Amino acid sequence: MNRLFAAAALTTLIAAPASAHFQLVYTPDPNIERPGDVPLKLIFWHPMENGHAMDMGAPEDIFAMFKGEKIDLTGSLTAMTFKGADNEAAAYEATLPVKRNGDYIVALTPAPYYEGSEDIYIQQITKTFFNKGGIPTGWDEPLGLPTEFVPLNKPNNVIAGSTFSAQLLSEGAPVAGAEIEIEYIAAEPDMETNAAGEATVGAMPGGALVAITDENGVFTFGVPRAGHWGFAALGSGPDTEHEGKELSQDAVIWIKAYDLE
Template sequence: MKRLLSATLAALALANPAAAHFQLIYNPEANPTSPGEMPLLLTFWHPHENGHAMDMGTPQEVFYVFRGERVDISDSLTPVTFTGAHNSAAAFQATLPVRRNGDYTVALVPEPYFEEAEGIYIQQLTTVYLNKGGIPTDWSEPVGLPTEFVPLNRPYNVIAGSTFSAQLLSDGEPVPGAEIEIEYLAAEPDMETFSAGEATAQPMPGGAIVALTDANGVFTFGVPRAGFWGFAALGAGPETEHEGAELSQDAVIWIRAYDME
């Protein structure tokens, strides 16, 4: 299988190691206790340092998987404006109907974003997990994206101070030796105003936090604090071109960690 990170993207990462593009699917509650319509903020941003936000095009797909059933929720999309510390950008809100107990795996296939400075497109295929009622169902199953992470720990109640592991797939096959970029959601958004809060942590010295997948495509990360953590495999997907330009088709997963009371 091809090596994941292209020379162009590697140069970009070295030039600006702390500024990580991360597609986000966000609601502050990963474990809802009551049925209802759960709003989800979809924004493309630099969440650790509350950096630059990028304009999103209309997503190609937004869906969730519940007990093996895939349900399209793209008709719930509403354009919104997301405001970070430095600028505002086009974003979207979607609605997740939470009814029965179990796992809700939400997946987003965004329109590729053109990074003008580098002349490449970026498409981050993103998953996030919610659970109602504390009853696990299918959190450990892939949802069929061209590239995706399959969690090996429940992704919605990781204990801060423990570890999280996941397997990276591309076209359904494990990806060994892939570099995984790790991001902390230090500036959590306000769901009423669609604006970023104050950053509660600073980027680490030495650049982006990274891990490597092993021979089975698995990585493990020690989660140091509570909150939302994102993991991205750049260029992991099978598609490498969009509208005549290079495409980085990335896999992204978000998890929720809690302090033990």
């Protein structure tokens, strides 16, 4: 709660955006038909308002889980510059090699980011789901991350207008009563230019969208629109300190919703 209030208070002072930081692991379509290398854009941004982008440090880890087999993606990391609507920021690219049918669950552990306005570090451990051939193979299994969301609906093809539920875990245990921030990628990044595209929606009045997990650590959100939706739990991870300062170790999950046509 503190961070939401802090963000709102800051807004009145410097007219900074009130919505949330979100770590992206982005590619336009998570549903893959042919084998090949899938480019991923790792961007730390305010995607719902097409707002300020933050400089990422070199990620601590990135891997994909495929049928219980861990594929190290750190060797594919390449620095790039993301051009947001307001500013440019250090970001990264990675490559996901997709060969066989099934779920490829990518987990990114970024370097802790120092947020000067709050005098804290933020580390958003982020899961994004890819699938080849429409064959489900483990999207509903936890990866054993320090904190993570485990989806209760298949995350790579949610129908716009339906609901999405997930369970929040910290060290494998459900987290009840956690605040979940909800975000939409308003201006999808261009894969060639690494620039934010045209915004399709504006920022919401009233600041960040928020849900609360129930006693089993589960939240549900009615997904109103096709596109990329992200969910973040602030401070749900076990690590609370980095370089002598407070660390918010967050869980982030991304899903892709489609219109039923």
